[in-house]
C-alpha cells in the first residue's frame with residue numbers, strides 16, 4: 001500500500017506491535033468503540049512516563065487497556081497505574097489485557113463516573129505524578145482541575161483528542177463538549193500554573209507539566 005501521509009510514514013518506521021494489535025482485536029470482537037489512542041501517541045505515552053520517572057500514574061478512560069499498556073510499559077519497578085473507567089465490562093477487558101501483558105499486578109481499576117472516583121481518590125489522600133486524560137470530552141476542564149489538585153509541581157498531564165476531529169477549530173461547532181475542549185486547550189497553552197504544548201498530529205495531543 002503506498003504511503004500517503006506523515007502519520008502513515010512514521011507508523012511504517014515501527015514494527016507491528018503484536019501485543020497492542022491483540023488489544024485492538026479484543027476491542028473489536030467485544031463490540032466496543034475503536035477509539036484507542038493512536039500507535040504513535042501510545043509510543044509517546046511510554047516515552048513520557050519513562051523520561052518523567054513517574055511513580056504513580058492516573059489514567060482517566062481505560063477502554064480495552066491499549067493506553068494502559070503503553071503507560072505501564074514506561075513505569076519502573078514499584079510504580080503503579082490507577083485507571084478510571086465508566087463501564088465495568090470495559091474495565092474487565094482492560095484488566096485482562098494488562099494482565100496478559102504482564103502488568104496485572106501494578107494496575108488498579110475504579111469503575112464509575114470518573115468525577116466521583118476523583119473525589120474518592122482525593123478523600124483518600126492519593127496523589128499522582130502523571131495524568132492521562134482520555135474520557136468524556138465535556139469534562140476535560142474538570143479533569144484538568146483535578147490533575148492540578150492531585151498533582152504536584154513537576155507532574156505531567158497529557159490529554160488526547162484535543163482537535164475533536166477538527167471540531168475544536170471549526171467556528172460552526174459550538175456543542176458543550178467542543179466549548180469544553182477549547183477551554184481545556186486554551187488552559188494548556190496559557191494557564192500560568194502549567195507549561196504546555198499542543199501537538200496537532202492524529203487527533204491532537206496536549207502535554208503539560210505543572211510548574
Ligand SMILES: C[S@@+](CC[C@H](N)C(=O)[O-])C[C@H]1O[C@@H](n2cnc3c(N)ncnc32)[C@H](O)[C@@H]1O
Nearest residue numbers: 036037061063066067085086113114134135136
Ligand atoms: C477514548 S476511550 C479511552 C481509550 C483508552 N484510553 C485507550 O487509548 O486505550 C474513552 C473511555 O472513557 C470512558 N468514559 C467515558 N465517560 C466516562 C466517565 N464519565 N467516567 C469514566 N470513564 C468514562 C469510556 O467508557 C471509554 O472507555
